[in-house]
Amino acid sequence: EADIYQTPRYLVIGTGKKITLECSQTMGHDKMYWYQQDPGMELHLIHYSYGVNSTEKGDLSSESTVSRIRTEHFPLTLESARPSHTSQYLCASRRWTEAFFGQGTRLTVV
């Protein structure tokens, strides 16, 4: 079983709020990723990191920020939530091969 955790699992929040989605892994993986996925659809890369103090933008990065101060922690912040942000957010980590995914955060913005 992979040791990667996301909190919260479910979140309902009002438009305009600032939110942070948490992701932690205990495997010592250097690479971490955030993806947005609507049910059964494509995974869109939001941000990724290949080590402490390194972050890179993906395709959906314009409305969010990430930080990587510690190897095990890779939080994603939405500065101002909008209904278009309603989706599932998946965090993943890997070293050389297999990416392990967290259980996801299902976000609803009302």
Added chain:
Amino acid sequence: GQQVMQIPQYQHVQEGEDFTTYCNSSTTLSNIQWYKQRPGGHPVFLIQLVKSGEVKKQKRLTFQFGEAKKNSSLHITATQTTDVGTYFCAGVYNNNDMRFGAGTRLTVKP
């Protein structure tokens, strides 16, 4: 940005028929990975291909990586109902950036 195209989007087969999904990248990949996602779940790693022209088999599943390291395929022989799910390829660029294809949703009629 980097992009991986995957076709078809959907595939409906009769149990016992074969199934193939294809991925293509416009630029050379470091490696390509394949994942399976069941409804309500997160992607689960199947395999990684690294070498040009590589072919790997897992029971009824055959994975191929193109000579130019830009395309890949997954072929399932004699599908079973347990094969149902969405199959994603994930292209890895420069060993860090990992982009998923749109996925192929497989349904199997008993």
